[in-house]
Amino acid sequence: MDIAKKVEQLKPSGIRLFFDLVLNMKEVISLGVGEPDFVTPWRIREKAIFSLEQGYTSYTSNKGMIELRRVICHHLQHRHGLKYDPEEETLITVGVSEGLDLAVRAILNPGEKVLIPDPSYVSYPAVVELAGGKVVLLKTDIHNGFKFSAREIDKACAKGAKALMINYPCNPTGASYTRKELLEIARVVERRDLIVISDEVYDELTYDFDHTPLSSLPGMKKRVIYLNGFSKAFAMTGFRLGWACGPSKVIAAMTKIHQYTMLCASITSQMAALEALRGNNHDVLDMKKEYMRRRRFVVTRLNEIGLDCHMPEGAFYVFPSIKKFSKNSIEFATDLLKKKNVALVPGVAFGSTTEGYVRISYASSYENLKEAMLRIESYLKQ
Amino acid sequence: MNEILEILTQNARITPEEISKLTGQSVTAVKNIIKKYEKEGIIVQYKTVINKELLEDSRPLVRALIEVSITPQKDVGFDYIAERIFSFPEVKSCYLLSGDYDLLVEVEGENIQMVSNFIASKLSPMSNIRRTATHFLLKKYKEDGHILRKGKQRQRLNISY
Numbered sequence: 001m002d003i004a005k006k007v008e009q010l011k012p013s014g015i016r017l018f019f020d021l022v023l024n025m026k027e028v029i030s031l032g033v034g035e036p037d038f039v040t041p042w043r044i045r046e047k048a049i050f051s052l053e054q055g056y057t058s059y060t061s062n063k064g065m066i067e068l069r070r071v072i073c074h075h076l077q078h079r080h081g082l083k084y085d086p087e088e089e090t091l092i093t094v095g096v097s098e099g100l101d102l103a104v105r106a107i108l109n110p111g112e113k114v115l116i117p118d119p120s121y122v123s124y125p126a127v128v129e130l131a132g133g134k135v136v137l138l139k140t141d142i143h144n145g146f147k148f149s150a151r152e153i154d155k156a157c158a159k160g161a162k163a164l165m166i167n168y169p170c171n172p173t174g175a176s177y178t179r180k181e182l183l184e185i186a187r188v189v190e191r192r193d194l195i196v197i198s199d200e201v202y203d204e205l206t207y208d209f210d211h212t213p214l215s216s217l218p219g220m221k222k223r224v225i226y227l228n229g230f231s232k233a234f235a236m237t238g239f240r241l242g243w244a245c246g247p248s249k250v251i252a253a254m255t256k257i258h259q260y261t262m263l264c265a266s267i268t269s270q271m272a273a274l275e276a277l278r279g280n281n282h283d284v285l286d287m288k289k290e291y292m293r294r295r296r297f298v299v300t301r302l303n304e305i306g307l308d309c310h311m312p313e314g315a316f317y318v319f320p321s322i323k324k325f326s327k328n329s330i331e332f333a334t335d336l337l338k339k340k341n342v343a344l345v346p347g348v349a350f351g352s353t354t355e356g357y358v359r360i361s362y363a364s365s366y367e368n369l370k371e372a373m374l375r376i377e378s379y380l381k382q
Numbered sequence: 383m384n385e386i387l388e389i390l391t392q393n394a395r396i397t398p399e400e401i402s403k404l405t406g407q408s409v410t411a412v413k414n415i416i417k418k419y420e421k422e423g424i425i426v427q428y429k430t431v432i433n434k435e436l437l438e439d440s441r442p443l444v445r446a447l448i449e450v451s452i453t454p455q456k457d458v459g460f461d462y463i464a465e466r467i468f469s470f471p472e473v474k475s476c477y478l479l480s481g482d483y484d485l486l487v488e489v490e491g492e493n494i495q496m497v498s499n500f501i502a503s504k505l506s507p508m509s510n511i512r513r514t515a516t517h518f519l520l521k522k523y524k525e526d527g528h529i530l531r532k533g534k535q536r537q538r539l540n541i542s543y
């Protein structure tokens with residue numbers, strides 16, 4: 001069967017083989033997992049079960065249940081002072097992943113350029129390419145804490161760009177931006193007349209300062225498509241639920257695509273999400289506290305054993321350099337896996353210029369992290 | 383609660399060196415804080431939680447919850463009689479409650495006879511005790527926040543973006 005060129009040209013990722021290797025292993029300590037190691041809080045699971053018992057098994061409106069959209073908008077106002085209209089400016093998506101795809105497709109014409117941080121979450125370049133857009137990479141590295149500056153955005157815009165995709169705290173590096181840094185970025189965004197797709201799904205896992213949504217800054221609301229979801233804050237990855245907030249025009253456009261391709265998000269997940277936001281947030285705070293400790297532990301240990309690692313501001317990832325030991329992150333990861341049964345994700349998975357790094361997820365028990373660090377240490381010593 | 387206490391509550395075997403890496407405080411500081419808590423009696427004991435249901439070679443102990451109604455005494459209220467009760471080593475815990483009765487006493491013994499004997503010969507005849515009601519424990523599902531069953535491992539993919 002003939003496959004569409006656009007799809008065939010998508011980066012096939014040499015990483016697939018490595019992933020297959022890890023997925024088929026039994027006794028492996030994995031630091032390669034991109035989801036929380038906590039199970040969804042019981043109150044939320046219980047609500048999902050109850051909704052099924054009550055017979056909530058139908059479609060919902062395309063945009064998602066209005067009650068849920070109201071609760072989300074109330075939460076945003078309460079938490080960040082963000083004002084969005086639940087009727088016209090909010091859409092419930094099947095995870096932030098769908099939100100990213102919808103946002104890109106809603107704004108992009110073929111050939112238009114999108115600025116994407118490098119490294120970035122794996123789907124960023126893919127959704128842009130599938131929408132016929134062109135990727136312009138904003139390089140970051142360990143010396144600037146994997147952050148790009150307002151100046152670099154400005155420079156990259158010289159040849160014209162329509163949009164900027166930003167993810168903070170960031171998967172895979174854990175980097176995040178302070179209010180001050182975001183204000184500088186906002187100024188360039190305004191001057192260069194950019195649309196920003198802001199993926200803030202890790203916002204609750206920000207450790208050293210308060211998370212500032214980009215759209216809460218002066219002049220940004222009309223330029224930002226704000227994406228967030230339930231996966232990370234409430235350990236609900238399998239529920240596949242997120243939301244998009246933005247100007248009514250772009251939300252209407254995204255809803256159009258969503259209604260033809262997805263119809264609506266699962267009602268069971270939406271019912272569970274209602275409980276997630278309505279209840280107390282003790283679970284979130286406990287989880288955050290636990291991750292903060294593991295972050296300190298992992299960063300200290302990695303630097304001790306010789307893998308240079310910066311202290312990331314959020315999420316549950318660190319992105320150490322392996323350059324002292326290897327030039328090829330896939331080879332490094334494969335060898336470590338075979339010899340020590342420890343899995344991590346090679347940096348090249350997240351961008352071509354991030355060879356020489358690996359992503360380590362500390363969403364794993366303290367005991368696991370401790371043992372994994374010992375194994376990596378003994379691997380590096382041999 | 384202090385962060386070090388929180389960590390120790392979850393894992394009493396963790397070393398000061400490890401706590402130092404988790405909290406960012408120096409090893410000496412961690413050691414001093416722990417010593418201080420021990421001295422002040424804030425840290426009472428380091429214990430291991432054992433799920434005895436899974437221990438095949440040990441005969442399970444019998445536990446009973448006993449409701450005790452008391453006639454309080456002038457000046458000392460419930461405390462005097464409570465102390466007489468909780469001083470028995472068979473008593474694992476003892477609480478003063480609001481409601482229909484006064485003390486809830488948890489007693490442990492090797493078998494039903496031993497627990498019954500304790501109640502009949504020691505507890506009930508005590509002066510000022512008006513009434514007792516004994517409930518033998520049949521099965522433990524959860525204790526002190528620990529769910530007592532062989533936990534099924536939740537399946538996450540070994541690796542994901």
